[in-house]
Amino acid sequence: MEVKNPTKPNNPQVLNFADTAVAFAHRTDQELKDAKILFGFINKPLLNKVGSVIGAFAVKWKLPFAERITMQTVYKQFVGGRTLLEVEDAAEKLNKLKVTCALDYGAEGKNDESAYNTTMTECIRAIEFASQHENVPIVTTKISGLASDDLLLNLSNGSALSAAEEKAYKAVAKRLDSLCHVAAERGVQLYIDAEESWIQPAIDKVVNNAMLRYNKGRAVVCSTYQLYRHDRYDALVAQHNICQSRGVILGAKLVRGAYMVKERARAKEKGYPSPINPTKEATDTEYNKAISYCLDHIETIDFVNASHNELSVQLMLAGMQERGIAKDHKHALFCQLYGMSDNVTFTLAAEGYRVAKYLPYGPVADVVPYLVRRAQENTSIAGEMGRELRLVIKELERRKSK
Numbered sequence: 001m002e003v004k005n006p007t008k009p010n011n012p013q014v015l016n017f018a019d020t021a022v023a024f025a026h027r028t029d030q031e032l033k034d035a036k037i038l039f040g041f042i043n044k045p046l047l048n049k050v051g052s053v054i055g056a057f058a059v060k061w062k063l064p065f066a067e068r069i070t071m072q073t074v075y076k077q078f079v080g081g082r083t084l085l086e087v088e089d090a091a092e093k094l095n096k097l098k099v100t101c102a103l104d105y106g107a108e109g110k111n112d113e114s115a116y117n118t119t120m121t122e123c124i125r126a127i128e129f130a131s132q133h134e135n136v137p138i139v140t141t142k143i144s145g146l147a148s149d150d151l152l153l154n155l156s157n158g159s160a161l162s163a164a165e166e167k168a169y170k171a172v173a174k175r176l177d178s179l180c181h182v183a184a185e186r187g188v189q190l191y192i193d194a195e196e197s198w199i200q201p202a203i204d205k206v207v208n209n210a211m212l213r214y215n216k217g218r219a220v221v222c223s224t225y226q227l228y229r230h231d232r233y234d235a236l237v238a239q240h241n242i243c244q245s246r247g248v249i250l251g252a253k254l255v256r257g258a259y260m261v262k263e264r265a266r267a268k269e270k271g272y273p274s275p276i277n278p279t280k281e282a283t284d285t286e287y288n289k290a291i292s293y294c295l296d297h298i299e300t301i302d303f304v305n306a307s308h309n310e311l312s313v314q315l316m317l318a319g320m321q322e323r324g325i326a327k328d329h330k331h332a333l334f335c336q337l338y339g340m341s342d343n344v345t346f347t348l349a350a351e352g353y354r355v356a357k358y359l360p361y362g363p364v365a366d367v368v369p370y371l372v373r374r375a376q377e378n379t380s381i382a383g384e385m386g387r388e389l390r391l392v393i394k395e396l397e398r399r400k401s402k
Contacts, residue, residue, distance in 0.1 A: 014317035015347055017310050020395035022350055023343035026097060032396050038077055039389040067364050074371050077339040079106065080359040084129045087361045090338070095135040098349040099357055102138035102191060102335055103130055106360035106367040111148055113171070119145040120175045124182050131186035138356060140191040141179065143203045147172040155202035173206055180210045184220045189251070191304075194224035196259050197275045198266070208239060215248040219302035219331075222251030227287040228260055229275045236290055244300055252303040253335075254290050256283055288315050295319045295332075304333040306358070308341040313348070327352045343391055 017023075024032060080090040080101075091101045105122045123141050130136040144152065151168050154161060161169060183190040192207045194200060207223045214220040223239070225232045236252060243250040260276055267274040277283045291312060294303040305316050313334060319325075325332060334355040336345045348355040360370060 014314050014321070015351060017313075017343045017347050019347065020343065020391055020398060022347050023345075023391060024395045025346070026093065027342075027395075029396070029399060032392050032399075034073075035077060036389065036392045036396065038073055039392060043386055043389055070364055070368065070371075075364055075367070078337065078360070078371060079367055080338060080361045082361065082363050084125065084361065087129075087359065088133070090359060091133060091135050094357055094359075097346055099345060099355055100138070101136045101359045102140055102356045103136050104140040104358060104360045105145075106362045106370040113168075116146050116171075116175065120178060123179055127179070127182050127186055127188050127190070130188045136188075138189045138191055139183065140193060140358070142193045142195060143172070143176070143206065144195055144199065146175045147202075149199060152199035152202040155205065156199050173209075176206055176210055177213075180214045180221055184214050188220075189222060190220060191222045191251075191253055192224060194226045194255065194257070196266075197229060197263055204235070208242070211239075211243065211251060212246050212248055215243065215251060217249070219249040219251030222253050222302070222304070224253040224255060225290065226255055226257035226259075227290055228257035228277055228283040230277050230282070230286065231275065233286050233290050233293075237293065240293075240297065240301060249331075250301045250303075252294060252301055253306050254287065254294070254303060255306045256287055256309070284309070284312070287312055291316050292319060295323055295325065298323070298325055298329065298331050302331040304335050304356070306335040308336055308344065310344060313344055317353075328354055330354075340388060 027035075080087040080103075087101075087103065091103075094101060103126050105119065105126055119141070123139060123145075126139045130139050148168065151161075151165055151172070154165060155169065179190055182188075192203070195203060204223070207221065211219075211221045211223065225236050227233065240250045240252075257276075263276050264274050267276075277286060287307070287309075288311075291305060292315075294301045295316065305313065307313060316332070316334070320327070320329070320332060332354060334344070334348050334353060335358055336342075336355075338357045338359045345355055345357060360367060362370075
């Protein structure tokens with residue numbers, strides 16, 4: 001069933017996401033006060049940039065109190081815990097609120113064979129953990145955690161590989177296949193994150209091959225489409241057509257994207273056209289087209305709307321209603337980051353929709369690069385931190401007036 005305008009909801013208020021009593025029912029007054037301070041800091045770009053650099057330096061070099069301060073601020077807000085045991089507590093709290101988890105080992109920034117094998121091993125441990133916890137149906141990972149950036153770049157450029165690179169490429173494919181094999185056996189979904197455009201072709205190659213092998217009957221492997229790129233909607237449709245021709249389910253995570261500033265800077269420096277849409281409106285159009293396409297093919301696409309954008313969430317809600325798609329359809333999932341957009345997450349859960357929190361975990365020092373990137377990316381999304389801050393203040397004032 002087609003909608004007349006696939007980029008705007010026919011009914012822009014399918015659900016009310018402004019009810020902070022629902023959004024923050026699980027938060028104590030002190031937790032909200034802490035969040036108010038943190039979001040206020042992140043909402044100031046200069047302070048955020050300087051603080052992120054200093055914080056990362058302090059933790060890396062184990063300066064006095066650095067880890068404790070990080071633990072009590074940004075880590076507590078955005079990370080599920082240092083270990084799977086600690087994640088279990090966070091997952092159980094979410095389970096009571098009818099929210100599932102997409103588990104991610106958040107360590108980044110390491111580039112050697114030993115680190116790649118460590119990442120693979122940790123990911124397998126996460127899959128095993130997920131298989132034992134009904135509330136954790138998804139594990140996510142990055143191909144750059146399993147392969148060197150240089151190798152991914154050469155593969156993406158179509159460069160001739162040396163004998164050593166051929167060996168390294170086979171090792172990457174084997175690592176990913178091991179993860180997919182365990183996920184398929186354990187009944188867990190494996191989400192593969194999208195990354196920078198200059199290494200994405202290599203990622204697409206190995207992930208799409210894995211999808212064709214493992215997504216028979218259900219989507220074990222899910223690729224990620226960054227719709228702030230002007231070519232990703234077409235890539236989504238093309239891969240869906242390939243999957244249909246092979247009789248497999250397309251697994252798709254839809255995101256707007258996280259590397260906009262870096263992408264535009266590199267394109268300018270190297271003199272090639274930017275892969276990023278020229279305006280936010282163009283990105284919104286591409287994103288919402290992708291939602292509508294997935295809803296139109298809901299039986300052959302298992303997808304997640306991984307967005308904090310309320311209009312895109314409302315679009316999907318309206319589209320599901322118009323097409324008669326059940327709230328708990330196994331191929332339709334919403335997802336937001338842990339510690340953000342609780343007004344969206346818990347309102348959806350309360351209404352019976354399938355919704356998950358993206359839940360990173362890992363040692364403080366290893367997860368700091370993720371946290372720095374998270375903070376810096378969010379400041380590039382106009383209004384997102386301001387919205388979080390306004391909602392927290394609104395709830396604190398509501399509680400105070402009771």
